[in-house]
Amino acid sequence: MAGHSKFKNIMHRKGAQDKKRSAQFSKLSREITVAAKSGMPDPDMNPRLRLAVNNAKAVSMxxxxxxxxxxxxxxxxxxxxxxxxxxxYGPGGVAIIVEALTDNRNRTATNVRTAFSKNGGNLAASGAVAHGFERKGLIEYPATAGGEEQVLEAAIEAGADDVESSEDGHTIWTAMESLHEVAGALEKALGEPESVKLAWKPGLSVDVAEDDAGTLLKLIDTLEEDDDVQTVWGNYELSDAVMESLG
Incomplete structure (x- = not known):
């Protein structure tokens, strides 16, 4: 159940959205509104809304x-x-999933397609890459939450599926249906997490060469900067050497 992973590179570069606080708040606000519309406007009665509110609180919204x-x-x-x-698909054949909330489908589709085409990628048909990912619950803790064994033990007790610990922090995976229950149990054991969300976990990762890495990261940044885009997931792996070469 324990393991070492560079998932923070697979998902997206940590902190990419944090540098744009107002844009981040805007995306969170949109998710909260959609979540509230999808059920009761009370976080205690609406799991999706509770998740959105907790994530907003985690970044001091x-x-x-x-x-x-x-x-x-x-x-x-x-x-x-x-x-x-x-x-x-991005540079190097990387599979990418983009999740959006939009009030104008044509605008968003055009922006996403342009981002891909201008940054070495191409938009594919629905279902073209999703089969290579699994829909999972994802809970992230900073390294200060505890040692690898402590976090592993807490995750097992909470009913999590997998734990990946590194010097950057702890990534805990759960079944999609168990996310709220596991997150609640972990919060009692380890404190408040950095984030709790539904994620797309890649089955296999693609090692990206230095020649493609810069363009790939530019594609991801461009997508994440779009107001309509909520999350960007990919199956890429960037080695420490490649990241250092990019500065």
Whole structure:
């Protein structure tokens, strides 16, 4: 169950969105509004909303912003967001999944397609790459949460499926259906996590050569900077040597 992984490279470069705080809050607000519309506007009665609110709190999003996003769900004439998943290939044959919330499907599709085409990739048909990923629950803790054995023991007790620990922190995987239950048990044992989310876990990773790495990271950054894009997942692996060469 224990193991070492560079998942923070596989998922996306840690901190890419954190540098753009206002954009991050905007994305979180959109997810909170959609979650509140999908069920009860009460986090205690709506698991998706509870998850969205907890993630917003984890990055110190003001309470007023969170409540405003929830209130938007009940507002007459409010914005209606559509959930869309795009799939494609990046430089080096990397498989990429892009999740978006949009009020204008044409705008988002054009932006995503342009990002791929301008950065060495191409958009593919729905289902083209998703078969190489598994939909899982993902819980992340900083290294300060505890040692590898401590976190492993807590994860086993909580009912998690897998743990990957490194000097960067701890990545804990769960069945999609068990995410909220496992996250709650872990919070009691280890404290508040950095993030709790549904994720796309790649079955196999692709080692990206230095020649392709820079373009790939530019593609991911471009996608993440789009207001409609919520998350970007890929099956790429970047070695320490490649990351150092990119500065």
């Amino acid at each position: 003001p309470k007023d912003n969170i409540q405003r996003a929830i209130d938007k769900a009940a507002a007459a004439g409010g914005e209606d967001y559509e959930e869309i998943r795009y799939e494609g």
